[in-house]
Amino acid sequence: MTLRSLFIPITLLLVIAFLIGPFLIIVAASFSAGETLAFPPQGFSLRWIAKVFTVESFRASFGMSLFLAIGGTAAALILGIPASYALSRYKLPGAEIVRTVVSAPIIVPGIIVGLALLRYIVVPFQVGITLALFLAHTALVLPYAVRVVSASLDNLRSDIEEAAVLLGSSRLGAFFRVVMPNIRGGIMSAFILGFVTSFNQVPVSLFLSGPGVRTLPVDMIAYMEIVFDPSVAALSSLLAFLSIGIVFVAERFLGFSRYV
Amino acid sequence: MFQNRTEALALALPAAIFAAAVFLVPVVILLSDGFRVPTGGWTISAYTDFFSNSLNQAVFLRTLRLGALVTIASAVIGYAAAFAIVSLEPGAKGKVTGLVVLPLMISPVARTYAWIVILGRTGIVNQAFQALGITEAPLRILFSETAIFIGLLQLFLPLMIISLISALENMPKDAIPAARVLGANWFQVFWKVVLPLTKEGLVIGGTLVFTGSLTAYITPAILGGSKVLMLETLLYQQVAVSNNFVAASVIAFILIVMSFAANILLKRVATARNKQRSQA
Numbered sequence: 295m296t297l298r299s300l301f302i303p304i305t306l307l308l309v310i311a312f313l314i315g316p317f318l319i320i321v322a323a324s325f326s327a328g329e330t331l332a333f334p335p336q337g338f339s340l341r342w343i344a345k346v347f348t349v350e351s352f353r354a355s356f357g358m359s360l361f362l363a364i365g366g367t368a369a370a371l372i373l374g375i376p377a378s379y380a381l382s383r384y385k386l387p388g389a390e391i392v393r394t395v396v397s398a399p400i401i402v403p404g405i406i407v408g409l410a411l412l413r414y415i416v417v418p419f420q421v422g423i424t425l426a427l428f429l430a431h432t433a434l435v436l437p438y439a440v441r442v443v444s445a446s447l448d449n450l451r452s453d454i455e456e457a458a459v460l461l462g463s464s465r466l467g468a469f470f471r472v473v474m475p476n477i478r479g480g481i482m483s484a485f486i487l488g489f490v491t492s493f494n495q496v497p498v499s500l501f502l503s504g505p506g507v508r509t510l511p512v513d514m515i516a517y518m519e520i521v522f523d524p525s526v527a528a529l530s531s532l533l534a535f536l537s538i539g540i541v542f543v544a545e546r547f548l549g550f551s552r553y554v
Numbered sequence: 555m556f557q558n559r560t561e562a563l564a565l566a567l568p569a570a571i572f573a574a575a576v577f578l579v580p581v582v583i584l585l586s587d588g589f590r591v592p593t594g595g596w597t598i599s600a601y602t603d604f605f606s607n608s609l610n611q612a613v614f615l616r617t618l619r620l621g622a623l624v625t626i627a628s629a630v631i632g633y634a635a636a637f638a639i640v641s642l643e644p645g646a647k648g649k650v651t652g653l654v655v656l657p658l659m660i661s662p663v664a665r666t667y668a669w670i671v672i673l674g675r676t677g678i679v680n681q682a683f684q685a686l687g688i689t690e691a692p693l694r695i696l697f698s699e700t701a702i703f704i705g706l707l708q709l710f711l712p713l714m715i716i717s718l719i720s721a722l723e724n725m726p727k728d729a730i731p732a733a734r735v736l737g738a739n740w741f742q743v744f745w746k747v748v749l750p751l752t753k754e755g756l757v758i759g760g761t762l763v764f765t766g767s768l769t770a771y772i773t774p775a776i777l778g779g780s781k782v783l784m785l786e787t788l789l790y791q792q793v794a795v796s797n798n799f800v801a802a803s804v805i806a807f808i809l810i811v812m813s814f815a816a817n818i819l820l821k822r823v824a825t826a827r828n829k830q831r832s833q834a
Contacts, residue, residue, distance in 0.1 A: 302638040306650060309635040309715075312708060313657050316668030319678070323671055333671045333678055377569035384562035392570045399577050401817055403769035405786050406806040409793060410580035433577045436569060465561070494661045497771045500790060511663045515775065518667060527671070530664030537659045 317534060324528035331524045342528040352529065354506060355513035358427070359493055362509065366431030367439070367488035371481065373432070374439030379469070381440075382447040383455075393440075400437040404497030407433065412501045423504040430498045435488035442487060442553050446480025447473075483553035486544045490537055585810065588803035604804045610788070614808070616699065617785045621767040624706045628714040628763045629756060631707075633744075636718035651719065654712050666705050666776045673701050673777075697779035705773040710766045714759035721755020722748075754823050761820040765813045785809055 319333050327337030346352060377396060380386050399407060407430060416426045450473065458468040474481075499509040508516070510533075518526045544550035556562070588600045604610050639650050657665060672678045673695040680692040695701055725748070733747045749756075774784040783791065789805040792798045 301634075302641055305634045305638040309631065309638075309711075310650070310653050313712065314653060316665065316672060316708065317657065317660060319671055320664060320668045331671055332676065373569040373572055376565040380562045380565035384556045384558070384565070386562040386566055387559060389566075392566045395570045395578060396573045399573065401813055402577075402581060403771075403786065403806075403809050403813065405769075405771055405789060406581060406584065406809065407577060409789075409802060409806070410584040411576070413799070414580035414583050415576065429576045433573055436573060440569070465556075490659060494663075496663065497769075497786065500771070501793065511661060511772075514663050514667075515772070518670075518776070526667060530661065530667055534660040534664055537661070538656065541659045 320527045321531045321534075323524050324531045326524050328524075330522050331527055335524075342524040343532070345523075345525045346529045346532065349517075349525065351506075351508070351513055351517070352510070355508045355510040358424070358507065359510040362427055362431045363489045363492040366428055366492050367435050367485055369428070369432040370435035370439040370488055371443070371484060374436055374484075375443055375481065378440050378443040378447055379473075382444055383452055396440050397437040399433045404434065404495060405500060408498045408501045416502070423502055423507045427499060427502050427507075427509065430502060431492045431495065434495060434498055435492055438487050438491060439484045442484035443477065443480055446477040446553060450476050479548045480553050482548055483544065483550050486540060486548075486550065487553075490540070493533075493537070584803055585807050586803075588800055588807055600800050600804050604801060610801075613783045613785060613788045616783075617768055620699065620703055620706060620784065621764050623703060624710060624767045625760050625764045627703075627707055628711045629760060631711060632714035632718045632759060633748075635711075635715045636722050639715070639719055640722045651716075654715050657708070658712050662709060662772045663776075665709060666773050669701060669705050669708075669777055670696065673704070696777065697782055699778075699782060701777040702774050702782065702784070705777045706767045706770055709770070709773060710763040713762040713766070717755045717759030717762070718752060721752035724755075725751045754826075757823045758820060761816045765816045768812055768816075769809055 322335050323331055323333050324342055325338055325340070326332060326335030326342065327339035328335065374396070377392065381389055381393060386392065411426055411430050415421055415429070416423070421429075454476075455468045455472045458472045459465060463471065494511060495509070496511045496515070499512050503509075503512060514526055514529060541550060589596050589598065591597050605614070635654070639647055639654070642650060670677070674680070675692045675694070675696070677696075679695060680689075683689045683693065729747050729751060730743055733743045738746065769786060770784065771786040771790070774782070774787045775790070778784065778787060780791070785805050785808065789802050789809075792801045792805065
């Protein structure tokens with residue numbers, strides 16, 4: 295073995311250990327039987343995994359995060375698909391401005407978006423926290439929705455819908471019968487990307503919390519500051535396997551990575 | 555291309571108006587707070603106040619320092635990792651790339667939390683150090699700049715590796731052998747051949763890592779604690795603890811200026827690369 299042939303396996307081993315190792319430690323720690331978070335785990339039990347499901351605030355905030363991830367992404371797609379269509383198929387006046395405005399939320403740090411919403415939407419207009427979170431998560435996902443859907447529209451030849459219109463279909467009918475079936479993979483990929491982004495998002499939701507209204511990751515940070523037991527590790531492992539599972543299935547059936 | 559303007563606007567405006575109302579207008583008002591005098595008129599005194607405070611200076615410099623260090627470290631490790639990955643067989647390459655991307659799907663809270671188990675007083679590192687006799691008392695690694703550095707590096711390294719993999723793959727295959735045949739040593743090969751040819755990938759990855767580190771909240775919040783602050787955790791404290799919205803606006807403006815500057819750089823490099831491609 296020369297030095298060079300050792301370089302590749304050793305580099306890869308170290309980098310992957312650094313990237314994946316901490317996650318494996320969290321998974322191991324969540325099966326611990328002990329009272330505190332520790333590695334190597336003390337014994338083996340499923341008690342912390344079971345405890346996750348009994349903590350009332352986790353259940354409430356999980357429901358909230360799920361609602362925001364599904365509802366916010368759906369709303370972002372309802373706004374984003376027509377906008378992407380206009381951007382890719384029409385001579386749109388001010389196209390660059392529209393593109394910049396809808397994709398701006400990705401550049402501005404989330405904590406600023408959350409604070410701005412709190413001070414200038416929630417307080418002056420007496421908007422409820424849940425609605426504010428919904429608006430914030432929709433705005434957050436919108437850039438991803440427009441980017442992914444635009445990319446799949448740009449990859450689709452536009453003459454097929456022009457042909458449909460020439461053959462007597464309405465513009466709307468052509469969109470739903472010709473364009474939609476062809477960009478379904480892109481739309482579903484945008485949905486999954488939006489879902490994962492929204493679900494894992496912390497800074498936007500930091501200031502947008504009220505009594506009993508919180509997103510799951512914010513709730514986890516609050517919990518780990520008070521309690522040092524393995525339940526956050528258990529919850530982290532469960533969530534990680536959930537998102538890996540979703541992405542794996544998406545890759546298998548949609549070729550997810552082609553779109554994002 | 556359809557020509558109907560009314561139709562185009564009807565399709566595009568709902569999204570644009572939503573983003574403007576929910577995002578753009580509130581953010582612009584928030585940013586203007588730091589420049590407004592309560593009795594009317596404009597001033598930059600909030601900025602001079604902010605930077606004359608030594609704690610704020612320390613946080614600002616720490617944020618820049620950590621951003622720079624994480625970017626440099628991720629570039630060095632990223633090149634080594636990307637080199638190793640592109641030299642693999644196609645099948646293995648896909649699998650290893652998958653392992654590198656995998657952490658991006660996991661919640662940053664979960665990924666950061668893991669470091670508490672590793673770096674804490676009774677964590678793995680301290681256990682190992684004491685067992686090996688390197689230290690007697692447990693080291694305080696958590697709640698320090700070192701801990702934040704490690705956390706940020708782990709969070710953002712995949713972005714750098716992915717950018718560099720595609721840059722290395724787009725490099726002409728015979729560039730390295732040609733330079734070797736002509737007598738260049740490995741250092742010269744990297745410095746004079748690989749680096750110029752993968753510069754765009756490095757800049758793209760570097761921008762992502764740098765802006766990500768500057769605007770990170772979760773990592774400094776969990777691994778820095780309430781004492782070792784970065785700009786985002788300072789902003790949070792100013793609002794949640796001190797109720798100082800003017801200072802919050804100042805920090806927000808600084809963060810946005812830095813992210814925008816990095817993004818403009820990114821865009822410029824991307825267009826330069828497209829020009830190069832269309833000329834080729």
